Amino acid sequence: MCPDRAGAGVVAVGAAVATLWLCAAAVSAAPPGAEVTEFPGFDGDLPSRQYAGYITVGHEQQKRHLYYYFAASERNPNTDPVIIWINGGPACSGFSALLHSIGPFKIDGSMMLHAGDEPTTKLNPYSWTKMASLLLVDSPAGVGFSYAENEDDYVTNDTSRVLDLYDFLSEWFAEYPEFLPNPFYIAGCSYSGVIVPVLAQEILQKNEDGERAKINFKGYSLCNPAVDVEIENNAYVPYAFRMGLISDELFQSLVSTCNGKYWNNKAPSCLANLDQFHKQISGINMEHILCPPCRYRMGITAEASEEYDFGQMFELMSESSEYGLECNHQELVLEKLFDTKSSREKLHARPAEISSKKWKRCPSYIRYTRDIPTLTEYHLNVTSKGYRVFLYSGDHALLVPFSATLEWLKTLKYKEIEKWHPWFVQKQIAGYSVRYENNLLFATIKGAGHVPSDYLPFEVFVAYQRWIDGSDSL
Template sequence: MCFVFLRSIMKPCPLSHLQPWSLFSKFRLFSVFLLLVVSMEVTESRFLVKSLPGLLGDLPFTLETGYIGVGESDDVQLFYYFIESEGNPKNDPLMLWLTGGPGCSALSGLLYEIGPFTINYANSTLEKPMLEINPHSWTKAASIIFLDQPAGSGFSYAKTPEAYITNDTLSTLQTYQFLRKWLVDHPTFLNNPLYLGSDSYNGIVLPMIVQEIYNGNEVGEGPHINIKGYLLGNPLTDTSGDYNSRIPFAHRMGLLSDAIYKSTEENCYGEHLNVDPNNSLCIHDLQVVDKCLERIRKPHILEPFCDTFNALKSDLFRRVLRSLDKTPNDMWSLPQLQIQGCRADNYLYSYTWANSRNVRKALHIHEEFNEIEWVRCNYSLQFDFGKEVLSYTHNVLSTITYHQHFANHKNCRALVYSGDHDMVVPYLGTLNWIELLNLLVVSDWRPWFVDEQVAGYTMKYSNHNYTLTFATVKGGGHTAPEYKPKECLSMFMRWLADDPL
């Protein structure tokens, strides 16, 4: 799960006016109908980016940024980064990538996971982040659209307070509308094989987008989209099942004793999310479990637990953000913010980079966004098990039926991978719902290798014209490419080529 920080007051739609409960309750009743009739006219708002602050010289790859309006009267402006394949963009696949959350910026996936540039930590300060080329970018094999969605994520925004209020269904329809408009505006990519990719929370939304694409193709909704499959990393798929897999995972990893695990399973009957308030034995056992796990970092159980949220709130970090328009000499005079050496501290660099006036100018961010602070993940949209948030209704709790439909009715390829040290969405829960698809096992559990070393374990399934490859990434966390970039690039390239892992 991504680290979150509350977006500051938005302009022209102040956050205090953004999510009134009366408006939210009224608006969500109509949300699924907003996109029944949409215009395919695309407003020209795309730019070729030749260079980026923090990276020396011209970019060695093709980067385009832009906005596309979706929703009623284009009141939602979705921002994207498009990077052409560094191989053969004319023939290589095209992929739409959605970062999880919901509400987490595509820049997070681009900088920290699969994009062609990342933070050069050795030569960076929080006040002046530097960039470097990522040798393990997935753009080595595919052209990728990194999309900030829904509105309130990254540099995407809405023109009205109502348009910020959304849910799984509406987010699906708006992303589908974005993709159709983008392809109309980029007709040279219409014939490229298309894959949809995502991680974390978008394991809920992405299968629904895939289904919308198939539905649109079947009724002749233009343009025809050349979809070939999808890939999901540590995906939330079945809310209850994925959550309930955490305790068995913690037990297997030695974080819970046999006695604690046995008592919890017996008293809670395997249900740890929706607990009967009268079941005192279960509630007591879950309190014991929480004590055991409260200082474990769930995105990667072996890494240190740090409270980076306090760093983001600190007066010194706010001073750093306010200093971004100052001269370099003024910036160097600022005291250095002490970080704790945790992976989450790496995310602080993205805040100061993305909020720099020079960066926004280079990326051609709309002026309407000038007074809005970029955040890596927007707390008002963020999913957490059993909790409600301000502006996003999590109205779809499971997408297993979508995978079952693809398995029985579509000519489709799927890759599902899991960092095996992730306790946010453990691989055990993912394997559980894959088993529910009742697929034929083509290749049983075996290791896969990179440089003659075990990179994880894999299985391959099929049913008619549907194939699904499951892979664990050994040592990987919740966003596996962030932890094991070389291995994940190899996995991605082999899967695209339909080669065995």
């Protein structure tokens, strides 16, 4: 990935509060043997108390065992929020947080390894555990360390995944009840934009039903989120034009022949211009248009792109590139780090013989269908009740560009409380933001790509901390 621009002086962010967890009591009700004392590839004391294990969902004939990793806040776990990270993909391990620079650890050094090298990890100075407790989950069953007892459960969709995630949360809080009073937030990026608002609505509905313990839900955040198939796929052409990737002449021809509809348009003249469009952006890195055209798999594998159906335009642009979907071995590094007997023991993951699966971040054997094409209804249901929502986008991502999110926000018809304006980190413009009524905030991360914390983890850390702590300086 492209290097971030944060200076050396920012590595001390959160240092003043990093040791406060020592003053807090240990998690008192955790399942026996759940505490993690060693992390794979890491030599030293863990920065906070951490726990791992399984929560079983489903029923007797269809048991699905979802793996979780929980890192308590380094600041004040007694009162700090609990954030669950829902990964995109749509079927990728929650340990993707190691790549996205939000978890307590990060890969030490280059992702390129020689055959004999062993991956190592180090503390992440921008870990969200400096402001909150972080719950990572391998969802759906089959990704990472999660597994199902029935092979049929590896065929799934958005609706089934949301139901499993709610059951997971309900059971997890039953095992860690001391965190039930803490403010609870959901976070994710990319395809998790399809899951997060639906899960939020499910939590609110179940809270009203009163059949299970009430989760202290406060809001959710999403970066470069999938929100509406049609808006997302129609955004590629105008974004490519405004970023100087296609010519004025081609853009005007596309506008006149496609009439603003660049997805599923069958008009011959439009298709001819779209063919030229794909040729002009061939080789562009969709996740960051300024970076070399390499990217790791995001669940949309060469074998299963049709199943994941992230959009016709995405598939066409991927096919037009001469570069493979993976050319920097990040997947292999994570597999080498986690898929060993020693790592499984340290992380309380069950042996591969039990799960019958090797550790894969985004396994291709999961057959996933997107059955919720647009999320507008769910966002409106949650935001109309005043729950807090933070949407942020790397402004150099062609994949789910920020302009698509802005276009979709218009459909909500919410009043702008603060119009487009810059926000700052260390007196430098870090992006631009718009604040809407009903506690809805949108911001760009200037210079970042898809999953902005991959590229500018410091700026994302600052933005997120300001939001979750209730600051208006964004």
